[in-house]
Structures are given as structure tokens and as C-alpha cells.
Amino acid sequence: MAIPWEEYFRLTSQEKLPLKILEQNVDHIPPVLRLLEKKQELVDADQGLQAQKEVFQTRRASLKQRWEQLEQKEQELKGSFVRFEKFLQDAEARRSRALRRAAEERHLAGHQEAEALRRRAQLEELQRERARLQRRLQRLEPCARLLGQVLEQLPEFQEVPELVARFDGLADMQEALRITERQRLAELEEARARLQRLRDAWQDELLQQGQRRVQLLQQLEAARERTLHWESKWIQIQNTAAEQTLLLGRTRMAALNLFQLVCQHQRRPPFLDIEDTEGQLEQVKLFILDLSALLASLRQAEPTAPAS
Numbered sequence: 507m508a509i510p511w512e513e514y515f516r517l518t519s520q521e522k523l524p525l526k527i528l529e530q531n532v533d534h535i536p537p538v539l540r541l542l543e544k545k546q547e548l549v550d551a552d553q554g555l556q557a558q559k560e561v562f563q564t565r566r567a568s569l570k571q572r573w574e575q576l577e578q579k580e581q582e583l584k585g586s587f588v589r590f591e592k593f594l595q596d597a598e599a600r601r602s603r604a605l606r607r608a609a610e611e612r613h614l615a616g617h618q619e620a621e622a623l624r625r626r627a628q629l630e631e632l633q634r635e636r637a638r639l640q641r642r643l644q645r646l647e648p649c650a651r652l653l654g655q656v657l658e659q660l661p662e663f664q665e666v667p668e669l670v671a672r673f674d675g676l677a678d679m680q681e682a683l684r685i686t687e688r689q690r691l692a693e694l695e696e697a698r699a700r701l702q703r704l705r706d707a708w709q710d711e712l713l714q715q716g717q718r719r720v721q722l723l724q725q726l727e728a729a730r731e732r733t734l735h736w737e738s739k740w741i742q743i744q745n746t747a748a749e750q751t752l753l754l755g756r757t758r759m760a761a762l763n764l765f766q767l768v769c770q771h772q773r774r775p776p777f778l779d780i781e782d783t784e785g786q787l788e789q790v791k792l793f794i795l796d797l798s799a800l801l802a803s804l805r806q807a808e809p810t811a812p813a814s
Contacts, residue, residue: 758783761790768793 765786769776772793778785 761786764790 761783762780765778766776768790778789
């Protein structure tokens with residue numbers, strides 16, 4: 507590894523230090539020799555620096571080459587990793603496809619097994635249905651012989667299906683009549699129940715109307731009593747109003763008389779309306795206040811009697 511320039515100068519100065527100390531001990535050294543020594547020192551330093559520089563350049567070139575080799579190896583490793591990753595992805599994809607095919611095959615096998623079981627169950631059900639139909643055919647064989655004998659006695663029917671169809675029609679008609687009869691009976695029961703409910707409701711309505719009539723009679727009697735009470739109150743109010751009206755007329759007449767007396771005393775004609783009782787009382791009040799003030803001033807103006 508290259509030595510830094512500062513370290514080189516430090517080492518060089520340490521190597522030259524004893525020599526300088528010895529030189530200082532010499533009493534007389536010519537300046538030319540000192541200059542030559544300085545030049546020699548500079549030449550030695552340049553040579554050392556040049557050598558260090560060459561070593562540094564060599565090591566730098568080797569490091570650069572080593573770095574390039576490392577980068578190349580890194581690229582090779584990256585390529586190897588990419589190829590390995592691709593190999594892993596391909597292997598995983600092949601494994602996934604294999605697992606998917608195995609799952610599909612298992613599913614298909616399960617489906618085929620379930621289908622086989624279903625077909626086997628259908629076959630067993632058909633076999634049971636066949637055995638049941640055979641047993642039913644054995645049971646109905648006497649009926650078939652009987653129907654053949656009936657068909658021989660009834661020339662209007664040509665085949666057994668016609669006879670069976672006629673019988674089915676009659677049976678359906680009978681069933682329809684039974685259903686209609688049950689519906690009519692149900693409607694009759696419902697009508698009876700509705701009639702009973704109406705009778706009960708009519709009885710309840712009569713009872714409620716009777717109670718309502720009693721309540722209305724009681725309310726009518728109470729209303730008559732209240733009417734008599736309020737009629738007496740009204741008569742009393744009318745009498746009181748007449749008395750108040752009479753009192754009011756007397757009061758208004760008295761106020762008018764006082765107002766006229768005040769006008770006579772002031773020697774001026776009445777200037778207010780006869781119906782303006784409040785104004786008349788106000789004028790009387792003002793006259794009384796003025797008169798009171800005048801009397802008070804007269805009392806104050808009278809000389810005080812001498813003491814005996």
C-alpha cells in the first residue's frame with residue numbers, strides 16, 4: 507500500500523534529524539557545502555518521492571485490475587444468481603403444473619367415482635322400481651281379467667282404457683261433488699257463526715244503547731240543573747248590573763254637578779262634553795289642588811298673634 511506524502515516527509519525528517527544535530531555541533535561549515543547538501547537533500551527527497559509515486563502507481567494499477575476482476579466476478583455471480591433464480595422459478599412452475607395436473611386427475615377420478623356411485627344407485631333404484639312394478643302387475647292381474655269380463659258385457663266400450671277413463675271421470679266428478687259439498691257446509695257454518703256474532707253484537711249494541719240512554723238522561727238532568735243555576739246567576743248579574751248602572755249614573759251626575767260648580771266659581775262656561783266624566787273629575791281635582799295651595803299660602807301670610 508502507498509505511503510502518504512505527510513508520512514514520508516515525517517520519516518525523512520526523523521532520519522535527517524541526527525545529522526542536522528551533528529552539523530550544528532561543527533563550528534565552521536562553508537555556505538557552498540551547505541547549499542550542496544541542501545540540493546542533495548532535495549534530490550534525495552525527489553528520488554524518494556518518485557519511487558513512492560511509482561510504487562503508488564503500481565499498486566493503484568494492481569488495485570484497479572483487482573477491482574475490475576472483482577466487478578467481473580460480481581457480474582458473473584449476478585448472472586449465476588439470475589440463472590439459478592430462473593431455474594428455481596422454472597422448477598417451481600413445473601412443480602405447480604405437476605401438482606395442478608395431479609389435483610385435476612384426483613378431482614376427475616373423484617368425479618368419475620361419484621358418477622359411478624350415482625349410476626350404481628340409479629341402477630339399484632331402477633331394479634327396485636322394476637320389482638315393485640312386477641309385484642303390482644301381479645296384484646292387478648285379477649283386476650285386468652275382471653275388466654276384460656266387464657268390457658265383454660258393456661258393448662259401448664271398445665277398449666279397457668275407455669272404461670278406465672269413464673270410471674276416472676265418474677270418480678273425479680264424485681270427488682268434485684264431495685269438495686263442493688264440503689265447501690257448502692263450510693260456508694253454511696261460517697254463515698251460522700256470522701249470524702250468531704251479529705245476534706251477540708245486536709244484544710251488546712242494545713245493552714250499550716240502553717247504557718248510553720241512561721247516561722244521556724243523566725247528562726240532560728245535569729244540564730237542566732246547570733241551566734237553572736246559570737239562569738239564576740244571570741238574573742243576579744242583571745240585577746247587579748242595574749245597580750251598578752244606577753250607581754254609575756249617580757256618580758257621573760255628581761261629577762257633572764261638581765264640574766259645573768267649579769266652572770261657576772271660575773266664571774267660565776263648561777268646556778268639556780257631558781259624557782267626559784274623567785275629564786270633569788280631573789278639572790275638579792285641579793281646582794281642589796289650586797284651592798288648597800291658595801289656602802296654605804293665606805295661612806302662611808297671616809300675622810302671628812302676640813303672646814299674652
